[in-house]
Amino acid sequence: DTAVSQTPKYLVTQMGNDKSIKCEQNLGHDTMYWYKQDSKKFLKIMFSYNNKELIINETVPNRFSPKSPDKAHLNLHINSLELGDSAVYFCASTGRGATNEKLFFGSGTQLSVL
């Protein structure tokens, strides 16, 4: 009965590889996000989708491509991984109206690029 689930929890890979992180929410929310948290715990928004449409796209390298097959899923694909991509990536979702101010976060995917 996990609200926002993302997989994998840990991802260790070599530079230059392509990898994907999956996210699913069972809360019936319309809006989903990807955040990147660096080693200093600084949290930065990357993308946001509302009903499968991209609404926020921060300054993120083109190597990062989000994909939303339906409003319950928002996957993150990363091409040509670089050392600087090492971080914890969090998926989050939010609903409509008064509830849309509260974000529900997944437990994070720790990506280590070697």
Place this chain on the structure above:
Amino acid sequence: GDSVTQMEGPVTLSEEAFLTINCTYTATGYPSLFWYVQYPGEGLQLLLKATKADDKGSNKGFEATYRKETTSFHLEKGSVQVSDSAVYFCALKGGSEKLVFGKGMKLTVNP
């Protein structure tokens, strides 16, 4: 654009000590303000929020008051516990529909 500035820490306290984490913001209009907490190995979760001036958010013994005159939303707890060890994030949501986070502050509470 909208921004949040908060104490960065890390901060270490003894159990039952008083906690204040300062947070100030810059935003146009009337943003909603939040404190999120991230326990070790977990995602962030909402701790408390306030949506208009002079509102006080409270939860788990934590409090924060929306002060428009000083553009602040400081988090306080009178007596911290070891279980409060976590990273605390101040955040705001303004007209852009984007939740903007501060840099987070790591708190460690020792027994």
